[in-house]
Amino acid sequence: MPKPIEYADASPQVRAVYDDIKQSRGVPDVNNFWKYLAHDPATLKRTWESIKEIMAPGALDPLTKEMIYLAVSVTNGCGYCIASHTAAARKAGMSEAMFAEVMAVTGMANETNRLANGYRVPIDPMFQD
């Protein structure tokens, strides 16, 4: 089973990514996800650069993006992702009431997705536009 790669044991290429994560997020150390991806420096670098670009403020604010990330992780049942993105969303300003509403919407969407599948509902012409 893979083991996490700590900063002290990391290659210069990996350390450069760790340094950028720590500086961008203002954290003293990177979390386990990055320490495991470090076994594949190319994926570590590509994933971090993609996340940094995607999660930056744009047409959507960082909090909204983190709550969408959480909703997807909850739908997929990814334990690590639920834990880390719940923390990230809280850090970005998600209150307990907001968390509760993300869960309510995510649960309802998963329910109605199946009702639409089972009843084989055809797409309304107005939704084709």
Place this chain on the structure above:
Amino acid sequence: MPKPIEYADASPQVRAVYDDIKQSRGVPDVNNFWKYLAHDPATLKRTWESIKEIMAPGALDPLTKEMIYLAVSVTNGCGYCIASHTAAARKAGMSEAMFAEVMAVTGMANETNRLANGYRVPIDPMFQD
């Protein structure tokens, strides 16, 4: 295969739900999802009342909720749901740029969910709080 139940053919109980949907949303007719659920008046009523309660403005605004709904539907690959909730999110104010960012975050979350699964990343103690 079920057929949609139009207002003219609906029972008083079903018509009451259709009327509430049309009034609440300011639309002339309900979309197919409701016309198929109408085969089960209890589920039609329960589902509409739950959605009306969950999607109402609260700690999150309706647009944010619709974008979360869309992200879940895209993750599940529910064609009808993607079409109807993309339309609903647009109606609630989602711009093309916002749609593109919802897709980018949804795609990235689905990717990193699998990287976390495959590398069997243990949850950091700080995410347990």
Place this chain on the structure above:
Amino acid sequence: MPKPIEYADASPQVRAVYDDIKQSRGVPDVNNFWKYLAHDPATLKRTWESIKEIMAPGALDPLTKEMIYLAVSVTNGCGYCIASHTAAARKAGMSEAMFAEVMAVTGMANETNRLANGYRVPIDPMFQD
């Protein structure tokens, strides 16, 4: 894209499976699923024999098994499977009211699965037994 293999064009090995399906189910022809699997005679044979064994009356009756099959297909969003197993369940005796309840339970299970994931609910000791 694969094309269906009709009886007239099938090998003796494939025809033997088609004949068994037609006889077991009392149908004049096999449905498309088998005509496509026929491109791989080993998988065709293994899949048919497994289904015949699994779906036979046992501790559960065939109707209950078909409704479980349908619930899984709806959860996975498999269009072909939803269509074919809705038909199979109806043939086995599923009424409109029973179909509606299968959908309601399937939808609710998909909702609560996500609420349990999102709230990270630990398993109660009594459920470990």
Place this chain on the structure above:
Amino acid sequence: MPKPIEYADASPQVRAVYDDIKQSRGVPDVNNFWKYLAHDPATLKRTWESIKEIMAPGALDPLTKEMIYLAVSVTNGCGYCIASHTAAARKAGMSEAMFAEVMAVTGMANETNRLANGYRVPIDPMFQD
């Protein structure tokens, strides 16, 4: 991370739901799922009322409904849900032999769902009815 809300610490609104669950199920205490949902009293109430309505005897008996619920939870890989609904199905009368058949059908459905996807099997006209 959320903590369970025990009866002694619950608001009157939450206690009312706990009391109804305990009375309806004849149990001395509610399981963790409800103690976590209690962080969102509206979702706690709505979810319990929906489950009570959906899982009540109707065209399908409670045991059949619990086995469908279990099949969906197994398909989604929801650990908590698998544990709690296996227990609920056993309490409703599921024998070891019935459990084994639910698993066999669930596994087979997940396999054939993918074979149908991969071979891109078109829906037979007879399944469109």
Place this chain on the structure above:
Amino acid sequence: MPKPIEYADASPQVRAVYDDIKQSRGVPDVNNFWKYLAHDPATLKRTWESIKEIMAPGALDPLTKEMIYLAVSVTNGCGYCIASHTAAARKAGMSEAMFAEVMAVTGMANETNRLANGYRVPIDPMFQD
């Protein structure tokens, strides 16, 4: 909760499957998956015979098959399956670099699957052949 059935406690029918697994794989004991399936001897036998047939060298070598098995298990988030098939793939010759590429491809496929869903991309005529 089911308990594993050890060789010493197994029926002759179950022992025969255990013996075949041990001999085929050259292992001193079978892993937990089989010891739990043993509660249902018919499923134990059918599953083992199917896996033995499917995973045998054919048009694809055993290593390629194990990596595909791992990619599916990672996509489904099945913890046991990820652990056992990572070990099986390593035993079949998967290097750390190969594991890293399986993860990168699996992650990317899960991302682009959602982008294709969300943008509702129609299938190009050339892919219909």
Place this chain on the structure above:
Amino acid sequence: MPKPIEYADASPQVRAVYDDIKQSRGVPDVNNFWKYLAHDPATLKRTWESIKEIMAPGALDPLTKEMIYLAVSVTNGCGYCIASHTAAARKAGMSEAMFAEVMAVTGMANETNRLANGYRVPIDPMFQD
């Protein structure tokens, strides 16, 4: 609903990506996936560069990578992805026999993933290494 962006109507930034795709793959035009992603030039560029890097020959050959991509797409039920990656895998050398084995392994993995979930099989110590 988004429309595809053809080369003639594309911005210089989008054309540069289209040109690189056409040159890298030796095709006269890009497929629909790219023409839809072009609505978000940043995602178009990032996705193409990631795919080009991930799918390049490495520890795994391009054919093996395409078959893994197909197995994931089949598991997720992404119609567009199944069609495009079946074509890509064929172009990379996948024979009918190889396709059949990818399907057989993918189907079996989806089945055993659920059996492992349902029987709640604990991970063997030897798989923790």
